[in-house]
Amino acid sequence: xxxxxxxxxxxxxxxxxxxxxxxxxxxxxxxxxxxxxxxxxxxxxxxxxxxxxxxxxxxxxxxxxxxxxxxxxxxxxxxxxxxxxxxx
Amino acid sequence: xxxxxxxxxxxxxxxxxxxxxxxxxxxxxxxxxxxxxxxxxxxxxxxxxxxxxxxxxxxxxxxxxxxxxxxxxxxxxxxxxxxxxxxxxxxxxxxxxxxxxxxxxxxxxxxxxxxxxxxxxxxxxxxxxxxxxxxxxxxxxxxxxxxxxxxxxxxxxxxxxxxxxxxxxxxxxxxxxxxxxxxxxxxxxxxxxxxxxxxxxxxxxxxxxxxxxxxxxxxxxxxxxxxxxxxxxxxxxxxxxxxxxxxxxxxxxxxxxxxxxxxxxxxxxxxxxxxxxxxxxxxxxxxxxxxxxxxxxxxxxxxxxxxxxxxxxxxxxxxxxxxxxxxxxxxxxxxxxxxxxxxxxxxxxxxxxxxxxxxxxxxxxxxxxxxxxxxxxxxxxxxxxxxxxxxxxxxxxxxxxxxxxxxxxxxxxxxxxxxxxxxxxxxxxxxxxxxxxxxxxxxxxxxxxxxxxxxxxxxxxxxxxxxxxxxxxxxxxxxxxxxxxxxxxxxxxxxxxxxxxxxxxxxxxxxxxxxxxxxxxxxxxxxxxxxxxxxxxxxxxxxxxxxxxxxxxxxxxxxxxxxxxxxxxxxxxxxxxxxxxxxxx
Numbered sequence: 078x079x080x081x082x083x084x085x086x087x088x089x090x091x092x093x094x095x096x097x098x099x100x101x102x103x104x105x106x107x108x109x110x111x112x113x114x115x116x117x118x119x120x121x122x123x124x125x126x127x128x129x130x131x132x133x134x135x136x137x138x139x140x141x142x143x144x145x146x147x148x149x150x151x152x153x154x155x156x157x158x159x160x161x162x163x164x165x
Numbered sequence: 166x167x168x169x170x171x172x173x174x175x176x177x178x179x180x181x182x183x184x185x186x187x188x189x190x191x192x193x194x195x196x197x198x199x200x201x202x203x204x205x206x207x208x209x210x211x212x213x214x215x216x217x218x219x220x221x222x223x224x225x226x227x228x229x230x231x232x233x234x235x236x237x238x239x240x241x242x243x244x245x246x247x248x249x250x251x252x253x254x255x256x257x258x259x260x261x262x263x264x265x266x267x268x269x270x271x272x273x274x275x276x277x278x279x280x281x282x283x284x285x286x287x288x289x290x291x292x293x294x295x296x297x298x299x300x301x302x303x304x305x306x307x308x309x310x311x312x313x314x315x316x317x318x319x320x321x322x323x324x325x326x327x328x329x330x331x332x333x334x335x336x337x338x339x340x341x342x343x344x345x346x347x348x349x350x351x352x353x354x355x356x357x358x359x360x361x362x363x364x365x366x367x368x369x370x371x372x373x374x375x376x377x378x379x380x381x382x383x384x385x386x387x388x389x390x391x392x393x394x395x396x397x398x399x400x401x402x403x404x405x406x407x408x409x410x411x412x413x414x415x416x417x418x419x420x421x422x423x424x425x426x427x428x429x430x431x432x433x434x435x436x437x438x439x440x441x442x443x444x445x446x447x448x449x450x451x452x453x454x455x456x457x458x459x460x461x462x463x464x465x466x467x468x469x470x471x472x473x474x475x476x477x478x479x480x481x482x483x484x485x486x487x488x489x490x491x492x493x494x495x496x497x498x499x500x501x502x503x504x505x506x507x508x509x510x511x512x513x514x515x516x517x518x519x520x521x522x523x524x525x526x527x528x529x530x531x532x533x534x535x536x537x538x539x540x541x542x543x544x545x546x547x548x549x550x551x552x553x554x555x556x557x558x559x560x561x562x563x564x565x566x567x568x569x570x571x572x573x574x575x576x577x578x579x580x581x582x583x584x585x586x587x588x589x590x591x592x593x594x595x596x597x598x599x600x601x602x603x604x605x606x607x608x609x610x611x612x613x614x615x616x617x618x619x620x621x622x623x624x625x626x627x628x629x630x631x632x633x634x635x636x637x638x639x640x641x642x643x644x645x646x647x648x649x650x651x652x653x654x655x656x657x658x659x660x661x662x663x664x665x666x667x668x669x670x671x672x673x674x675x676x677x678x679x680x681x682x683x684x685x686x687x688x689x690x691x692x693x694x695x696x697x698x699x700x701x702x703x704x705x706x707x708x709x710x711x712x713x714x715x716x717x718x719x720x721x722x723x724x725x726x727x728x729x730x731x732x733x734x735x736x737x738x739x740x741x742x743x744x745x746x747x748x749x750x
Contacts, residue, residue: 088476088536093246093297100249117285123255124246128297129282131289164476 078143079151084135087161091132095162100124102153108144110154121154173401175374177349179394180360182695183369184412185346186405189398190325191383192332199309202270210264214271217311222251224307247304272309279305326387328377347389349396351377363391364445367452367695371396422698426457430704432683438704439689440697441499443669450492453694457701460497462691463556463617463669464489466540467504476536482543490547497552499617499691500544501596502537504558505529521631526559526596531568541576548588555591556617561599566612598622598670603655610662617691618655620670624648643672644728649681649719656686667691677736679703684716703740 085091103110103121110121112130114137119126121140132138142151157163204210229244250256256278263274279301286298326347348363348370363370369391381387381398388397388408397404431437441462442453453461466482477485490498504526517523530537544555557569573593580587597603598619606616620643625632627648630641642648659666665688672678673690679700682690692700715735722728 088533092293093243097246097249104254120255124249124253125256125279125282125301126253128246128250128301129285131286131291131294133291 078141079147080139080141081151081155082137082139083155083158084137085132085158086134087164088134089164090134090136091127091130091162093128095157095164096127096130097124098162099154099157100127102157103150106144106146106150108142108147108150110150111141113139113141173398173404175377175380175396175398177371177374177377177394177396178353179391180353180372181348181363181368181370181391183347183367183389183391184408184415185326185369185387185389186400186408186412187324187326187346187387187389189328189349189381189383189385189387191378191381192327192329193378199273199276200270201273203268204270205268207265207268210271211261213312214260214264214275217271217308218251218257220311221304221307222248224311225251225304243300247300250301250304251308272312275308275312276305279308326389328381328387330378347387347391348372349374349377349381349387349389351375364449364693364695419698422702425698425701425705426455428457428701428705430701432704432707432709434709436683436709438683438687439667440700440704441497441667441669441689441691442694442697443691444489444694449694450489453697454493456694456697458496458694458697459689460499460552461489461493462499462667462689464498464500465504466501476539479539479543479546482540483546486543486547486553490550490553494550494552497554498547499554499556499594500547501556501558502527502530502540521625527557527565527569528559530557531565531572534572537569537572538576541573542580545576545580545587545591546585548591549586551588551590553588553591554594554615556594556596556615558596558619559599559622560595560597560609561601563605563608563612566595566609570612596669597655598626600627600651603651606655606658607662610659610664613664615665615667616655616659618652618666618668618670620648620668620672623651623670624672627651642725643675643678644732645725646722646728649685649722649728652682653685653716653720660686665689674700676700676703676740677732680707680712680735680739681716681719681732683707683709684712706739 087095100122112119112121112127114130114132117130119130121127130138140151140154142148142154144150225244225248229248260271260274260278263269263278264271267274283298283301283305286294286301324344324346326349327345328349329351331350331352332348345366345368347368348360350370350372351374353360353372360370360372369389371389371391371394374396377396381396385398386400388395388400388404390396390408397408400408429437430440439459440457441460442449442456442458443463443465444450444453444461445465486498486500524532530540541555544553547553555573557566560566560569570593577587577589592614594615594617595602595609595613596619597606597616598621600623602609603623609616621632624630624641624643624645628640628642628645630637632638632641656666666686667689668682668687669691673682674692674696676699679690680703683704690700712735715731719728719731722731
């Protein structure tokens with residue numbers, strides 16, 4: 078299992094569009110992907126779940142990836158977070 | 166008015182002027198009652214759930230393509246996310262399993278399961294999460310309605326008055342193509358979606374009519390009076406006659422006013438006032454041009470930001486601004502920099518104890534330089550035909566102007582280096598809406614090309630009154646002596662410095678205030694498109710020399726009541742028998 082902490086760096090935070098993109102990326106992989114914030118545990122393949130996260134700029138999220146393609150999945154998703162959801 | 170005392174008369178906020186007499190179309194979004202029933206045929210329940218999902222997908226796909234058409238890709242992303250929810254594997258699996266395990270009716274499970282997410286959203290401190298929960302409400306109700314195989318009511322063939330609790334962006338997209346003769350909502354203020362859409366479509370709206378959806382039934386005959394914020398349900402013969410007469414007069418008047426389209430707003434003795442329009446929505450442009458505006462005096466850009474749900478890029482903004490500038494050419498387009506904060510939603514994680522005195526307007530822009538730069542460059546790029554002006558909100562001190570101008574210069578230099586064409590002499594103006602700016606007007610005049618008085622904020626800051634606060638909002642007074650004298654000071658000082666002054670606040674759209682404003686020496690006003698013909702007709706019947714005396718009197722008054730009385734008296738003795746009788750009092 079891979080566990081990482083990421084920070085939201087774009088101004089608008091985790092709004093609807095990046096939420097949709099994250100779910101789209103996650104859905105390409107077989108592994109499990111979870112997001113943890115404020116005691117919430119959200120399945121990263123669920124759009125309604127990810128939309129429930131209020132993650133403004135500067136907030137930190139814990140991500141976990143587990144499964145056969147966890148490495149590739151983690152890489153692509155972390156990269157998307159680090160690019161500030163392409164809104165920098 | 167006598168009719169107001171009758172029990173079938175409801176009062177709300179007059180959000181868009183006009184009168185209509187049409188049947189009610191009750192747009193209820195809340196599901197009446199969700200029964201908690203056990204079921205025996207699970208297969209049947211699962212089938213109807215799946216069919217409802219498919220049906221909902223088809224419906225949303227239609228809204229989505231309409232939204233792409235009308236709003237552009239970015240805002241349509243919102244609907245795309247809604248469609249994705251219908252395919253959410255985690256959510257669907259959970260619902261299916263619960264139907265199997267609990268043997269309960271699918272609409273109960275759907276409601277229960279999706280509501281859990283909404284509760285989490287509402288419990289968040291982020292203001293936008295509440296709106297997001299509304300979007301989820303939309304999709305939840307859509308699924309439930311389709312499980313019940315009720316037809317989604319969105320096709321309206323005859324002209325109706327839409328009555329609803331509130332309207333979401335999705336509703337307004339659908340309704341904007343329908344034959345809607347008016348809008349009535351339980352909630353909302355002057356800036357709610359329903360109000361903005363109604364003004365842009367030039368149909369009457371009354372918002373904030375508490376319990377409208379309770380007291381009005383589908384098909385009830387309604388009279389909506391958008392001038393006075395009155396709704397009459399199933400009117401009596403007498404009421405009907407009163408309003409039919411008014412409507413007839415209104416049509417006549419509209420015809421007469423239409424003739425003024427190409428005429429200037431000029432007083433009998435030759436003083437010309439330029440009338441510009443405020444622009445909120447893309448759809449408004451047509452009405453604005455139709456009504457003979459001499460340009461756009463205030464284009465609010467926060468709306469675009471809201472459509473994109475995030476800060477639009479320089480390219481995206483350039484596209485929007487250029488399109489407007491080209492459509493208006495050769496008329497001028499005044500673009501106001503993002504006025505984010507205050508009562509507008511701030512897209513970042515800040516909790517301010519007092520947002521109206523907080524991080525808003527120019528303060529926010531100077532602290533978010535990249536955002537400011539992207540907007541300045543986009544405005545400059547749209548200025549290539551030399552009909553664009555740029556306006557900065559919430560200026561309260563000299564240094565803010567200097568810093569903003571420095572950034573603008575930097576942007577100009579960058580564009581020059583990239584060989585991009587722009588208007589080198591683009592006019593830069595500031596909003597006068599903070600009392601300190603009003604006092605320093607003389608110094609500011611040396612640095613900017615024009616001033617625009619934003620009365621809404623100026624009044625609120627000068628009188629220390631929050632207009633949204635029911636307890637004190639009666640003390641929000643346009644005709645307070647301090648306001649009138651301050652306006653006089655601003656205009657006089659600006660004139661001495663040869664800097665033009667316009668007014669874009671709601672006061673400029675108050676017919677009774679117009680003679681006073683003209684008398685104070687305003688060069689121009691900027692009002693919503695629908696108001697333009699009326700404003701023109703008033704100005705054209707004024708005599709500048711005559712108002713001078715009236716203004717001098719008002720400037721010596723000590724109380725709001727005195728000024729109010731003088732303003733009313735002047736107005737009704739000069740225009741009493743004309744159009745403006747649509748406004749009571």
